[in-house]
Amino acid sequence: MPRHVLSFAPSPKLTLALLAAIVLAAGVPAAAAGMQTQTSIYSPFAASGQPAAHVVSTVRGHCWTGSLAVNHQDAWRCLSGNFIYDPCFSSAAAAGIVLCPASGPWGSSAIEIKLTQRLPSKFGNKGGPSTSGVPWALVTLAGWKCKLATGATTVIDGERQNYFCTGTKDALWGAPSRASEPWRIYAAPNGATKLSRRVEIKSAWF
Secondary structure (H helix, E strand, O other): OOOOOOOOOOOHHHHHHHHHHHHHHOOOOHHHOOOOOEEEOOOOEOOOOOEOOEEEEEEEEEEEEEOOOOOOOOEEEEEEOOEEEEEEEEEOOEEEEEEEEOOOOOOOEEEEEEEOOOOOHHHOOOOOOOOOOOOOEEEEOOOOEEEEOOOOOOEEOOEEEEEEEEOOOEEEEEEEEOOOOOOEEEEEEOOOOOOOOEEEEEEEEO
């Protein structure tokens, strides 16, 4: 008796459904499948030297060293009154001012500092903008907005409490792992004693 072999080509909808089932079965969030962490170099200035960010207030102050949050030559740690701004950014085409993001790189507003002293180039960071190193701001796949801590923090399992976030009670610990896409980083609340959970990173700014 002849044997009949039945074959079929799955529809695109069925293929997507099967892929989603495989992703979920593997324990990977469907939203992260095939996603890559987006990287950006932040600058509040246009090429002309005009502010690209919306200046919401202007204060007087000075910068005394390179930024601890952003490791490139146009980023600074500045002081106005008793308040430290870090990072602040300068432009060769905009003398006498720096711009400091008011909330983070995800916002369009900035605080302008009119400088009372020259920028301390001797104590500034070296090199141009780069996406290597540790980002100064992250947005996780869950929507947490996190900025690099430039003051003293704590350490768990050898990982520094690097980022404080809005949208969660967790902090982010250590540097993002770039071993796979999207990047991942440890998350745990203050007071934790062990790091075991990583979260996915949607975007990173340098």
